[in-house]
Amino acid sequence: MRETGVAADDKKVFDRFIKKHGTGRSAVIGILQDIQRHKGYVSEAAVRYVSSCLGIPASQVFSVITFYGAFSLTPQGRNQVHVCQGTACHIRGGGKVSEHIERTLKIQPGDTTRDGTFSLHRVRCLGCCALAPVVKVNSDIYAKVSQNQLSSILELYK
Numbered sequence: 162m163r164e165t166g167v168a169a170d171d172k173k174v175f176d177r178f179i180k181k182h183g184t185g186r187s188a189v190i191g192i193l194q195d196i197q198r199h200k201g202y203v204s205e206a207a208v209r210y211v212s213s214c215l216g217i218p219a220s221q222v223f224s225v226i227t228f229y230g231a232f233s234l235t236p237q238g239r240n241q242v243h244v245c246q247g248t249a250c251h252i253r254g255g256g257k258v259s260e261h262i263e264r265t266l267k268i269q270p271g272d273t274t275r276d277g278t279f280s281l282h283r284v285r286c287l288g289c290c291a292l293a294p295v296v297k298v299n300s301d302i303y304a305k306v307s308q309n310q311l312s313s314i315l316e317l318y319k
C-alpha cells in the first residue's frame with residue numbers, strides 16, 4: 162500500500178482514472194484532468210499518488226500542473242470567473258472590469274472567496290475579442306460587459 166496522504170475513497174477513484182489512462186508517461190495529463198474534474202483541483206497528495214503509481218518523479222507531475230492553466234493545486238470555488246485582460250479587452254476597459262469584480266468579491270485574481278462560491282482568474286484572451294470586454298463565468302460568456310452589469314451577473318451564480 163502506498164502512503165501518499167490520499168484518502169481511501171479518493172484512491173479508489175484515482176485508481177480508476179489510472180486504469181483508464183494507463184501508467185505510461187503520456188497518461189499523466191489525462192489522469193490529472195480526470196482528478197481536476199472530479200475534485201476541482203489536484204492536491205499535493207494526489208500528485209504524490211500519481212507519481213508513485215506511474216513511477217515518475219513528483220517534480221515532473223508538478224511541472225505538468227504548473228505548465229497548464231487548466232490545473233489547480235488548491236481547491237477552487239463552485240464558479241470560475243475569468244476576466245479577460247487581452248489587448249482588445251484591456252483597451253475596452255477590461256482592467257476596470259477586473260478591479261470592480263475584485264472589489265465586489267473581495268479577492269485577488271487566483272483567489273477563492275471564503276464561502277467557496279467564486280474563484281477569480283485573469284486570462285490573456287478568451288478568443289472572442291470582438292465582444293470585448295469579456296467575462297466568462299464557468300462556460301457562460303458575457304460580452305461588452307460594463308461595470309454596472311457585473312453585480313447582476315455575479316448574482317446569477319450565488
Ligand code: FES
Nearest residue numbers: 245247250287290
Ligand atoms: S482580448 Fe479579450 S477576448 Fe480576446
